[in-house]
Amino acid sequence: MKYQTSRQDMLLAARRLSYASAASLPLSFRLGDRQIRGIPADFKPTEYKKLLDNSITETVITGMNDKGLEIRAEILEYRDFPVCEYTVFFTNKGSEPTEILSAIDALDADFCGDDPILHHGNGDTCGGDGYHFTDDSITAEGITIHPSGDGTSCNGAFPYMRVKFDDYVLTLAVGWTGIWKASFVQNPLGINVKAGQKETNFKILPGETMRTPRMCLLVSDTPDETRSMNLWRGFYFAHVMPKQFGENLPPKCCMHLFNYKGAEFTGGSEDNQITALKRYIKGGVKPDLWWYDAGFYPCNGDWPAIGNWFEDKVRWPNNGLGPLGEECDRNGVDLMVWFEPERIRLSIKTEIKDKHREFIMPFKNADGSVDWNNGDALFYLGNPDALEWIIDRIDGLIKKWHIRCYRQDFNFHPGRIWRSNEEPDRLGAIENLHIQGYYKYWDTLLIRNPGLYLDSCASGGRRNDLETMRRAVPFQYTDVGLGDHAQKQKQHLEMFEWIPYFRAHTMDWAHNNVIDEFSYLNAITPAATFMLTCFDSPEDFALARKMRPIWKRAAEIELTANYFPQGKLTYNKELTDTYCVHFYDQDKGEGFVLCLRNKDCEQDSFTAVLGLEDDKDYVVEDALSGEKTEMHGADLKDYTFRLNKREGKLLFFTRIGK
Amino acid sequence: MKPTREDFLLTVRKASFRLPEASPVRVRREVNGETVWEPHVTADKKVYTRSADSNLLLTDLSFRDAAGLTETTELTEYRDFPVVTLESRVSNPTDADLALSRLISFKHEFCGDFIALRTCGMEVKTLPCYTAGGALTVEFDDHTVFLDSPGATAAVYPTPLGVEVFFLTADKSVPAGGEVKTPKVTVMVTEGGKDRSEAIFTAFSEKHLF
Numbered sequence: 047m048k049y050q051t052s053r054q055d056m057l058l059a060a061r062r063l064s065y066a067s068a069a070s071l072p073l074s075f076r077l078g079d080r081q082i083r084g085i086p087a088d089f090k091p092t093e094y095k096k097l098l099d100n101s102i103t104e105t106v107i108t109g110m111n112d113k114g115l116e117i118r119a120e121i122l123e124y125r126d127f128p129v130c131e132y133t134v135f136f137t138n139k140g141s142e143p144t145e146i147l148s149a150i151d152a153l154d155a156d157f158c159g160d161d162p163i164l165h166h167g168n169g170d171t172c173g174g175d176g177y178h179f180t181d182d183s184i185t186a187e188g189i190t191i192h193p194s195g196d197g198t199s200c201n202g203a204f205p206y207m208r209v210k211f212d213d214y215v216l217t218l219a220v221g222w223t224g225i226w227k228a229s230f231v232q233n234p235l236g237i238n239v240k241a242g243q244k245e246t247n248f249k250i251l252p253g254e255t256m257r258t259p260r261m262c263l264l265v266s267d268t269p270d271e272t273r274s275m276n277l278w279r280g281f282y283f284a285h286v287m288p289k290q291f292g293e294n295l296p297p298k299c300c301m302h303l304f305n306y307k308g309a310e311f312t313g314g315s316e317d318n319q320i321t322a323l324k325r326y327i328k329g330g331v332k333p334d335l336w337w338y339d340a341g342f343y344p345c346n347g348d349w350p351a352i353g354n355w356f357e358d359k360v361r362w363p364n365n366g367l368g369p370l371g372e373e374c375d376r377n378g379v380d381l382m383v384w385f386e387p388e389r390i391r392l393s394i395k396t397e398i399k400d401k402h403r404e405f406i407m408p409f410k411n412a413d414g415s416v417d418w419n420n421g422d423a424l425f426y427l428g429n430p431d432a433l434e435w436i437i438d439r440i441d442g443l444i445k446k447w448h449i450r451c452y453r454q455d456f457n458f459h460p461g462r463i464w465r466s467n468e469e470p471d472r473l474g475a476i477e478n479l480h481i482q483g484y485y486k487y488w489d490t491l492l493i494r495n496p497g498l499y500l501d502s503c504a505s506g507g508r509r510n511d512l513e514t515m516r517r518a519v520p521f522q523y524t525d526v527g528l529g530d531h532a533q534k535q536k537q538h539l540e541m542f543e544w545i546p547y548f549r550a551h552t553m554d555w556a557h558n559n560v561i562d563e564f565s566y567l568n569a570i571t572p573a574a575t576f577m578l579t580c581f582d583s584p585e586d587f588a589l590a591r592k593m594r595p596i597w598k599r600a601a602e603i604e605l606t607a608n609y610f611p612q613g614k615l616t617y618n619k620e621l622t623d624t625y626c627v628h629f630y631d632q633d634k635g636e637g638f639v640l641c642l643r644n645k646d647c648e649q650d651s652f653t654a655v656l657g658l659e660d661d662k663d664y665v666v667e668d669a670l671s672g673e674k675t676e677m678h679g680a681d682l683k684d685y686t687f688r689l690n691k692r693e694g695k696l697l698f699f700t701r702i703g704k
Numbered sequence: 705m706k707p708t709r710e711d712f713l714l715t716v717r718k719a720s721f722r723l724p725e726a727s728p729v730r731v732r733r734e735v736n737g738e739t740v741w742e743p744h745v746t747a748d749k750k751v752y753t754r755s756a757d758s759n760l761l762l763t764d765l766s767f768r769d770a771a772g773l774t775e776t777t778e779l780t781e782y783r784d785f786p787v788v789t790l791e792s793r794v795s796n797p798t799d800a801d802l803a804l805s806r807l808i809s810f811k812h813e814f815c816g817d818f819i820a821l822r823t824c825g826m827e828v829k830t831l832p833c834y835t836a837g838g839a840l841t842v843e844f845d846d847h848t849v850f851l852d853s854p855g856a857t858a859a860v861y862p863t864p865l866g867v868e869v870f871f872l873t874a875d876k877s878v879p880a881g882g883e884v885k886t887p888k889v890t891v892m893v894t895e896g897g898k899d900r901s902e903a904i905f906t907a908f909s910e911k912h913l914f
Contacts, residue, residue, distance in 0.1 A: 098756055098780065099912040122756055285757035289783040291709040489753065493761070496716045497709060516758055 047657040048632040049276035049608050051127055054267035058214060059128035062157060062265050066105035066121045066130075067093065073119065073134050073258070074154035075246075078145035083154070085109045085117050101126040101284075114140025115250070127281040131262035133221075138250040146471060150246040152258035153218075153228075158236040159211030164189055165271070166207040167540060169200035170507035170524050177204075177524070177537040184209065188231035192244050197461030197477070198508035199223050205511040206544045208274060209237065214267050215274035221260030221512035223484060224477045225461060245465075248475040256478045260513050275543050276608045283605065286516055287547060290499050295519055295547060297601035298573040299594060300382070301326055301333035303580060310349045311384070312341035315361040320373050325580035327377055329587040331594065335451060336374050337575070339384045342367060350457065352386055353396025355439050371448025380450035382501065383443075387436050388484070389458050390423045398425065405432035407476070410466040422458045427483025428476060437490050444495050452491060453521070456504035488517045510545055521549040521573055529553030531568050531644060535625040538571060542609050542627065549573035552593075556621060556645060557692070561586065563670060566593040567694040568625075570600045570640055596669045600629075600638050600696065607631035610657045621645050624652040626687075632659065635701025638669075643689040653686045662701050669696040676702070705903035707786050707894065714847055715786035715893040718814055721779055722763050724749040729777050729792045729886070732806040739805070743767035743775050759784050772797045773878075785908040786893055792886040796878035807873045809856055809886035815866040816844030822898060823858070831862040838887065841898050842867060848894055848901040855887040 065071055068091035071084045085091040089109030096104050103123045110116040116139050121132040134152055138144050166189075167179040182189055194202035205220040209230065220226045220241050228241040242258055250256055264281060266274040287294045303322035307313025323336055340349035344358040357366035367383060374381040390398055390406050398405060399418075407426040408416045427433050444452060464477040492498055500518035502509055506525035523541060527533025528551045541548045550569035552561050561577050566589075569575075574597055578590045607629035621644035630637030639654050658664060660680040667674045687695055721728055724743070731742040743749070747767040754762050763779040774795040781788050792809055796802040821828040824837040838853040840860065849869075851858075856871040875884045892908065894901045 096778070098760055098762070100914060101912075102756055102760070104756060104762075120754070285759065288758055291712050292707045292784045292786075489755070493722070493753070496712050516755060 047608070047630070047659070049273050050280070051277060052267060055128040055265065055277070056125070058265045058267045059123075059130065062216070063123075063128070063130035063263050065132060065155075066095070066103075066107075066123060068107050068109065071107065071119050071121070071132070071134075072153050072155035073117075073151070074240075075150040076146075076148045077115070085119065088112075089115075089117060091117075098122075110139065113142070113144065114138060115144050124281070124285065126284065127264065127277060128266065129262065129264045129281055129285075131221075131260060133260045134258045135255055136250055136257070137255040138252050141252050143249040143251050146247060146249050147256070148247040150258060151240040151242040153239060153241040153261045153263075156233060156236060156238050157209070157211075157216055159209075159214065160236075161210075161212045162230070162232065162237045163210045164207060164230050165210060166191055167204035168202055169193065169204035170510075170526070171201055172505050172508070172525060174526060174533060176526060177540045179204075179540060181210075184230045184232050184237050186232045188229055190227060190229040192227035193225060195225055195244075195461050196459035196508075197224060197464060198456070198459070198504050199226060199511040199514070200504075201508040204544070208271070209239075210269060210271060210274075211236070213269055214265055215269060215271060217264040217266075217274060217278050219262040219512040221262060221514075221516070222258075222481065223509050223511055223514050224464075224481045226259055226511075243474055243478065245474040245477070247471070247473040248468075248478075249471050250475075254479075255482070256475065257482060262512055272611065275611075278544070279542075279546050279609060282546060286512065288499055288517060288519060291497050294605060295499055296334075297598050297605065298334040298380070298521075298549075299331075299598070300335045300337050300521065300549060300573060300575045301331070301578075302337035302339070302575070304339070308341065308347045310340045311338055312345055312347045312349050313361075314338060314341060316364060316367075316369050319370050322580040323370075323373060323377070323379065326578075329580075329584075329590075331576065331578060331587060331590045332377065333379055335380045335382050335573075336370070337382050337453075338367065338370070339453070340386070340455070342383065351391050351394050353390045353394070353398045355385065355387065355436075355443070356397070365446065366443070367447040367449075374450070375448050381448055382451035382453050383447065383449050384453045384455060385440060386455040386457060387440065387487075388425050388427065388456055388460070390425050392418055392423050393420055402432070402435065405429055405435065407463055407467055409463050424460050424463045424480070426476075426480060427487055428479030429483075433483045433487060437487055441491060441494050444491065444498065450497065451499050451501055453501040453503060454488075454518075456509060485513060485517075492517065515545060519547045519573075520545060523548045529555035529559065531556065531625075531642075532621050532623070534568060535623075535642070535644075539611060539627070541571075542604070543611070546604065546609070547572045549575060551575045552577045561589070563589070563593065564642070564692055564694050566597065567640060567642055567696060570597055570604075570696065572601045572604050574601070596696065599698065600640070600669075603629050603631060603636055603638055606634065607637060608657060610655070612652075612654050622647050624649060624687075624689075626652055626654050628654055628656055630657045630699065635662070635704070637699045638696060639685060639699075640694065640696045641687040641689065642694040643687075643691060645692040647691060650690075651686055651688045653684050655684050656682050658682050658699060659701070663703070665698075665700045665702060667698040667700070669698055705900065705907055707784075707904055711786040711894045711904070714895060715788065718847075718849070718893045719788045719812075719891045721777070721788065721790060721812075722751070722753065722765075722781075724751060724765055724767065727765055727767075727777055728790065728810045728812045728889075729775060730806075730808040730811050731773070731775060731794060731804060732808075733802065733804050735771075742769060742773060746770075773802060782908070782912070784911070785904065787908055787912075788891045789888055790891075791888045793883050794875075794878055794886075795883040796880060799880050801880050802878040804876055804878065807875045807884070807886065808870055809873055810851075810853065810869065810871040810889045813863055813866060813868045814842060814844075814849050815863075816847060818862070818867050819843045819845055821860055821867075831860055831867060833860045834858070838871070840869065841901060842869065843898050846895065848896065848898055850892045850894075850901050850905055851889065853887045853889040856889070
């Protein structure tokens with residue numbers, strides 16, 4: 047079986063997502079007292095349409111009113127997927143501040159259809175309740191969702207959702223790395239959907255530009271949610287996932303020397319990192335990526351103490367991490383280094399606080415006072431000088447240290463800082479300018495460093511919205527449950543569905559942290575960290591050498607194939623469920639099914655429903671035993687696993703012939 | 705045939721047009737009896753870069769001179785192939801027709817040890833070469849540059865460090881309030897010889913053009 051775009055999908059998109067004109071653009075906002083929809087005639091809009099390639103048409107609509115407020119909409123219509131996405135920019139080209147723009151909804155559109163049900167999630171809450179999805183009927187009372195307000199885009203609400211009607215499915219992704227909102231209200235013919243930056247009530251100063259979140263909408267012409275999910279995955283692989291030298295990022299085996307001589311990587315040194323890397327290579331487990339997380343800077347073992355973006359010269363005496371980067375390059379390993387440039391610790395002496403205080407935006411008390419000696423403050427990327435400074439500093443380190451993967455973390459809550467610094471007539475403006483700076487920062491690093499790839503982290507997965515995922519992959523999509531199989535399995539099901547490149551660890555906290563085959567099978571994800579230390583036994587290395595090709599083969603399939611979820615896993619910390627996922631790439635004739643019976647699961651059999659081709663023959667290979675059999679597709683419509691507790695099985699399918 | 709990391713690094717080195725100063729478009733006209741090449745260094749420059757999707761990086765470079773002549777180059781850089789395309793528009797917002805003595809839609813030096821130029825089914829080893837065909841394969845000792853600009857005439861000159869490639873249009877004026885658009889120029893830089901270049905361009909065409 048293959049899920050792919052149909053003619054009916056494209057016709058539906060032409061009907062439902064026809065937004066590429068000044069009048070049909072589903073933008074709404076207030077300008078002073080005036081309610082505006084689209085780009086009205088008094089802005090004298092002009093349209094410029096261009097075929098960017100054979101699958102994307104770009105329409106740019108630009109209009110300006112007599113006071114110099116320019117509205118520019120950039121709309122992309124895809125011809126290989128039933129998708130329309132767009133962003134709107136407001137620029138003040140006049141010499142006076144504009145009137146107040148408020149209630150800006152980048153999307154304010156009606157969708158006809160019966161029985162609408164919203165499928166939405168709470169994202170990464172940094173707690174055990176995260177990555178939880180629910181289905182809610184959309185009624186006249188409506189549903190409004192938004193993240194928590196801490197200033198991250200995925201904490202409390204997930205900016206990927208879909209509405210299931212009785213005859214089609216609408217998928218919506220909101221690309222905004224700040225605080226967004228979306229509302230869904232039933233109306234006589236279907237529903238009205240509004241989405242945008244949550245707080246907008248600002249004048250725009252002369253020369254300034256504000257933008258809306260990127261709106262991305264996909265429709266699929268049947269009520270089949272699995273089909274809709276696979277169209278989204280196909281779109282994601284084709285048009286969202288970052289490229290590295292022409293290809294989507296391949297599976298990455300990520301290894302490290304963690305918590306050695308200091309918390310996190312605060313004890314990392316040129317000598318111990320290079321020695322550890324060499325031990326892995328000598329042991330036959332060469333990483334694709336060498337992970338150096340928080341702590342290369344001077345911080346006395348306290349990794350959150352940041353604001354100095356240069357190396358601790360005691361641990362890194364020779365050109366910082368350059369020797370480690372060179373060693374990685376020599377061995378074909380990508381060096382990853384952790385940064386957190388948007389947070390400054392105020393209680394310590396740092397280069398940024400001491401020499402560039404003008405780049406820092408602290409929390410402002412109600413009386414306007416500021417405590418410069420406690421807590422964390424924002425490195426304000428909305429300040430062009432600050433932006434240029436941090437770009438030059440980090441770009442310099444990337445080049446000097448041979449960094450191939452730039453990891454960016456974000457461990458605090460900017461929302462309260464934005465709000466405390468915004469006057470009532472600039473509500474949302476500082477957030478908007480900071481987020482624009484964040485995109486420009488990443489875009490510039492990518493442009494200046496061909497082949498560089500980015501890892502997005504924000505205490506886990508709190509900032510994995512569409513705009514961030516266009517530029518980065520989420521290796522650390524959560525900080526929660528890394529070795530808790532029940533939590534991991536639940537998270538993986540959601541990630542495969544929405545953000546299908548992510549990483550897992552081969553750990554099992556409920557089993558004395560033993561790293562065995564079952565632990566490895568719980569980390570069959572596009573990227574993985576084998577929790578093998580460089581001090582482990584030859585037997586541990588032998589197991590890693592056995593599991594690595596199994597993981598890689600399955601991970602490669604995950605990055606191209608259709609995904610067939612096998613029922614919904616009930617969230618359960620007691621490990622009483624079976625976990626099962628199935629992928630099949632009909633173009634390549636390759637797939638696999640993975641079934642894991644958790645340690646407290648009483649059900650001794652599980653039947654997976656497979657999506658293979660009935661009229662084809664397959665080699666079925668047990669990944670762990672290597673045993674191979676040939677079977678006919680019609681006999682593989684389903685497959686019943688019989689497993690012991692805490693046992694897993696992974697079967698590869700290879701089509702015989704075309 | 706798939707491009708490699710080296711192909712992308714070569715393209716960045718040899719075909720980077722994102723900075724205004726590196727724009728390969730040239731307009732020649734007579735102003736008060738003097739020959740002026742535009743965009744002039746004094747022109748008001750604007751650069752706007754954005755990603756369309758994860759494959760396409762778009763940059764608009766625009767120049768506006770004191771008289772109102774505006775030249776806008778739309779640059780598309782592919783992230784899945786070592787390919788760059790350029791298209792330019794020259795606009796004349798004034799009330800009078802604007803006479804051009806030449807409009808060069810592409811002028812760029814490619815450095816390297818030149819081996820041969822292939823165009824219109826011919827192999828040329830001695831430069832300069834003028835051709836009405838828009839497709840050129842310039843082979844160097846260790847890499848190949850493929851260029852295509854349907855509708856433009858081409859000239860390839862030797863330089864001390866390699867070759868300089870020109871695509872010229874026939875436009876001689878821009879009507880009052882109107883604009884002229886230059887033929888699209890496609891540039892691809894790959895390691896190795898012409899066979900590899902052709903195979904990668906075929907793969908590019910299948911994915912992005914057909």
